Amino acid sequence: MRWESWSQFWAMGGYAVYVWGSVGVTALLMVLEVWQARWAHRAVLNQLKAEQAVAQLPVDEWK
Amino acid sequence: MKSINWFHYAAPQNFYGLAGRMWPGFAVLATAFMLAGLWLGFAVAPSDFQQGEGYRIIFVHVPVSWMSMVVYLAMAFWSVLGLTFNTRLSGMMTRALAPTGALFAFLSLWTGALWGKPMWGTWWVWDARLTSELILFFLYLGYIALTSAIDDTRRSDRAGALIAIVGAINVPIIYFSVKWWNTLHQGASVSLTKGSSMAEVMLWGMLLMALAFWFYTVALVLYRVRTLILQRESHATWVHQLDEVKP
Amino acid sequence: MSGGAFMAVLRRDLLLAMRRKSEVLTAVFFFVVVAALFPLGIGPELNTLRLVAPGVLWVGALLSSMLALQRLFEADYRDGTLEQMALSPTPMPLLISAKLLAHWLVSGVPLVLLAPVLGLQFDLSADALMTLTLGLLLGTPVLSLVGGIGAALTLGVRGGGVLLSLLVLPLFIPVLVFGAGAVEAQASGLGAEAHLSILMAMLLPAAFFSPLACAAALRIALE
Numbered sequence: 050m051r052w053e054s055w056s057q058f059w060a061m062g063g064y065a066v067y068v069w070g071s072v073g074v075t076a077l078l079m080v081l082e083v084w085q086a087r088w089a090h091r092a093v094l095n096q097l098k099a100e101q102a103v104a105q106l107p108v109d110e111w112k
Numbered sequence: 113m114k115s116i117n118w119f120h121y122a123a124p125q126n127f128y129g130l131a132g133r134m135w136p137g138f139a140v141l142a143t144a145f146m147l148a149g150l151w152l153g154f155a156v157a158p159s160d161f162q163q164g165e166g167y168r169i170i171f172v173h174v175p176v177s178w179m180s181m182v183v184y185l186a187m188a189f190w191s192v193l194g195l196t197f198n199t200r201l202s203g204m205m206t207r208a209l210a211p212t213g214a215l216f217a218f219l220s221l222w223t224g225a226l227w228g229k230p231m232w233g234t235w236w237v238w239d240a241r242l243t244s245e246l247i248l249f250f251l252y253l254g255y256i257a258l259t260s261a262i263d264d265t266r267r268s269d270r271a272g273a274l275i276a277i278v279g280a281i282n283v284p285i286i287y288f289s290v291k292w293w294n295t296l297h298q299g300a301s302v303s304l305t306k307g308s309s310m311a312e313v314m315l316w317g318m319l320l321m322a323l324a325f326w327f328y329t330v331a332l333v334l335y336r337v338r339t340l341i342l343q344r345e346s347h348a349t350w351v352h353q354l355d356e357v358k359p
Numbered sequence: 360m361s362g363g364a365f366m367a368v369l370r371r372d373l374l375l376a377m378r379r380k381s382e383v384l385t386a387v388f389f390f391v392v393v394a395a396l397f398p399l400g401i402g403p404e405l406n407t408l409r410l411v412a413p414g415v416l417w418v419g420a421l422l423s424s425m426l427a428l429q430r431l432f433e434a435d436y437r438d439g440t441l442e443q444m445a446l447s448p449t450p451m452p453l454l455i456s457a458k459l460l461a462h463w464l465v466s467g468v469p470l471v472l473l474a475p476v477l478g479l480q481f482d483l484s485a486d487a488l489m490t491l492t493l494g495l496l497l498g499t500p501v502l503s504l505v506g507g508i509g510a511a512l513t514l515g516v517r518g519g520g521v522l523l524s525l526l527v528l529p530l531f532i533p534v535l536v537f538g539a540g541a542v543e544a545q546a547s548g549l550g551a552e553a554h555l556s557i558l559m560a561m562l563l564p565a566a567f568f569s570p571l572a573c574a575a576a577l578r579i580a581l582e
Contacts, residue, residue: 274508285533
């Protein structure tokens with residue numbers, strides 16, 4: 050283990066802004082990307098479910 | 113060699129199932145490799161003689177840069193497949209790859225700038241690699257913009273495929289031309305890789321991270337293409353019969 | 360006869376361009392304006408002007424070409440001529456190369472002719488002006504050829520102009536690099552032969568492949 054303390058780790062030898070700026074933004078954007086993908090998928094599923102629900106109603110209720 | 117019936121999986125219905133079975137495994141691999149890579153890169157690897165702790169950005173910068181190029185090649189590959197065999201799935205795969213590729217290209221530029229500032233004193237340098245990466249980012253944006261602007265799905269896919277292929281041919285030309293321009297200007301001759309002088313731990317860390325990002329991409333793209341398939345095939349009977357769609 | 364069809368399309372496009380002079384002049388005028396305003400904006404220091412001249416003039420030519428690309432296929436698309444071309448027995452790439460040639464003659468050649476004149480404002484030497492002109496002579500056809508692909512892909516698409524610019528921008532960059540680089544190389548005594556030969560090396564494959572790519576793109580648009 051390289052680091053003697055957590056504060057040393059976060060400080061990154063003075064390069065904290067740059068290192069955590071990079072790693073942080075990367076992690077953030079990747080998490081957002083995954084969320085967005087899941088959200089989009091769920092939206093499509095809900096849409097399809099709604100269509101199915103309508104399709105299964107007795108015919109005169111469509112009007 | 114067992115002959116796999118590739119065309120079986122070219123049908124969206126079958127690919128939907130295959131992708132559904134595959135992406136979770138890749139997600140797990142991505143997480144595992146990411147944790148291992150981050151451990152090696154941030155906890156184990158020693159500090160660099162010249163760059164101190166700041167060099168650790170490479171554990172993110174190098175993988176995203178590689179992936180931004182790999183994804184573009186994958187897009188070109190699927191595009192060629194799509195125009196040759198006229199399969200709907202090819203267009204969907206290309207489209208599913210684009211956002212991730214664009215994101216990685218952006219991150220490559222972002223992390224590169226954050227690495228450059230403390231190391232060379234400047235956020236940006238017109239070196240061949242950086243400039244080519246910037247243009248690659250524009251190529252991604254161009255693809256996304258074009259395919260979003262065309263409403264007709266088939267036309268959109270095929271136009272996108274064409275621009276992806278033309279762009280892919282152009283990438284080496286751009287790199288070469290900028291390198292040439294750069295040597296004339298004798299710009300900052302920086303070496304972004306440390307070559308064989310890199311400590312073994314650093315190398316392993318980078319490799320693990322690269323694989324992690326690759327697994328991440330595969331998992332996410334397979335997941336995303338499933339959404340696309342559902343959207344486009346929404347009128348098909350098999351979609352109506354899916355468990356997840358039953359109300 | 361294919362040769363006849365080629366000449367017919369060429370003649371038609373040139374005639375139409377002559378009749379719609381304002382469209383043609385807009386792009387050319389843009390080039391003139393860019394080249395004229397830059398010295399005013401940068402200041403009269405001749406050394407600076409000489410330094411920036413290749414870049415400014417080439418970027419001006421690039422932007423002018425981007426503007427001119429919009430109307431390459433527009434009119435024919437709207438009035439059905441493009442469909443006729445797709446259906447005709449003459450190979451479509453041949454007809455398209457005629458259109459591209461006409462486009463270059465009308466939009467590119469004026470830039471080539473104006474460049475030495477405009478270059479004088481930047482105090483470029485006679486040799487530099489020669490290199491600039493030669494570079495544009497080789498480069499502007501590439502811009503028409505490669506830009507045509509973008510124009511074909513964005514036919515009738517909303518946001519066409521901006522989208523077209525975004526698409527062709529990466530494709531134009533090698534031309535810009537070597538075109539402007541040629542003048543700089545000549546000015547620094549290294550000689551522009553290498554740069555100009557590379558421009559030539561870009562022109563030849565582009566002349567061959569671009570009509571094919573344009574034809575593919577147009578068929579996609581016409582479906």
